[in-house]
Amino acid sequence: MDLSGESTRSGYSYSRTTFGMNERMSYNISISASNETTTLNPAAILRFTIKVFLRNEPRIPIHYRSSTPIPSQTFFQEGLCFLRTLLSSLSSHRLFSAEAIEDIVESVAFEVRDIFQVDDAGPSSSEYQPPEIPVCVVINVADNSMLAARQDPAALTLRMVPATTEAIETSVKKSTVVESGCYCSVCLEEVVVNGECYTLPCNHFFHKKCIVRWLYTSHTCPLCRYPLPVSKE
Template identity: 35%
Template sequence: MSSNYYQFFVRQIRKPLINKTQSQLPEDAVLPISFKRYNSSHTIWASEDDEEIDISQPPVLTAKETITKVPRAELLSDRRASTVLMSEVLSRMDVPERKQKVILKDIFQVLESTTTELPIHVGINRITFRLGYIRDRSNEMIQRVTNESMATYEARPIPASKSFIKDLERVSLDDSDNVKESCVICMECFEVGVQAIRLPCSHFFHEECSVQWLMTSHLCPLCRYPMPCEED
C-alpha cells in the first residue's frame, strides 16, 4: 500500500547587500527563481513477529529550472502572468495543481518582503511512503527487500511538537568544517555566517528548511533520529 506526499520550501539566503533596502532596489532588479524537484522514499517492512525494517532513501534531484530574465517589479505587478509562468515550470516538474497554489503564495511573499537581489530557491520533494509485509526473515529475503525500489505508505508523517520547533538550537555557521557540507533538505551549500539549526542528533540544516521539515515530520531527514512529537 503506497502514497505520495509533497514537501516544499521557498527561501532566500539571509545575506543583505550593503546599503540596499527593499525601497532602494532598482525597478529592473532581477531575482532569479530556482526550482528544483526531488524524489525520496520511506518504506517500513513489517514481519509476523512485529519486527520492522525501516528503509529510507535521501532526496535525489530529478529536475531543475530557473526563471532568470523577469524583473522583480514585473513579477509583482502582473501576478496573473507571473502565476502562469511559474505554474508552467511546476507543471513540467509534475507538481500537482493543488500544491502549486501554496508554493506560488510563498514565492510571492518572499518577492514582496525581500531586501536583497539574491536568488530565491524553491525546492519540491515528493516523498513516497510504503508499508510492506515479509514472512521470510532470512538474510537473503531482507537483502532483496532492502534493494527493492521504494514506493509509499498511506500514513502521513508525524510532525514534531510545536514547543520543540520553537526551542530549536540555532547556530551561526562559522566553522569551515560545517560550511563544506550541504543541507540535505534543499541540497544547497551552507555559507559562512548563515544561521542554521542543529538537531539533537548533531546534524545541521538551514533554519527555514528545518522548521518546514519538522512541521510535517518528527524524524531527522538524514539519520531518522526521532524528535519529540505531539503524540509523546
C-alpha cells in the same frame, strides 16, 4: 495544505522559509534576496534564480531557471503569471499537480511582496540606472509516496507535527563537516570543510538554525524521516 513560515534579516540580506504539504509531497521554500533597502524604485529589476530539488537527490536540481529579470513594479502587478511561467515545466513531473504549483507560486509571490515594497515617487529620469536585486528561490521537495510505502496512513498524517522542545534540545548535536561538497538538506547551501554543523540521531547533518526551524514544524528528519518525540496532547 498546512503552511507556516519564518523570516530573518541580516544586514542587507533578507530570507524567508515556508513549509507546505499535500498528498503527493511535502516541501519547504527558501527565498533569499540582498539589497540596501526593501523600498524599491518601480524600475528596479528583480532577477530570479529558481532551483527545485528532491531531498533524496540534493545535489541535482530537477528544475532550474537562472537570471530571469522582471521590473519590480511589474512583479507586484503580474508576479503570479511570471512565476507560473518560470515553474510551468514542473507540471510534467509526477509530484507536481496544478494545485501544488499554484500553492508554491502564491507562496513565493507573497513572500517577495512582503520583503519589498515599491515607491512610485522614486527617481524616473532617463539617466537613472535601475539596480538589479538577485532573488534566489530554492524549493526542496520530499516524495510522500516513498514514505507512505513504509508507514501506515495514521503515521503519514503526523508528518508535519512539530517535535517537542525537549526532543529538539537533546537530539540536535553539534558536529564538524569532514568532507567537501556537503550540503545542508534544508537550505541546500554548502557546509564548508571543518565547518560547524548539527546532526540528528540518524546522523544526517544540517545548519543548526535550519534543522531547528524545521523540527518546530515537522518532527521527522527531512531526509530519512527519522522521528523525534511529539507532544501526546
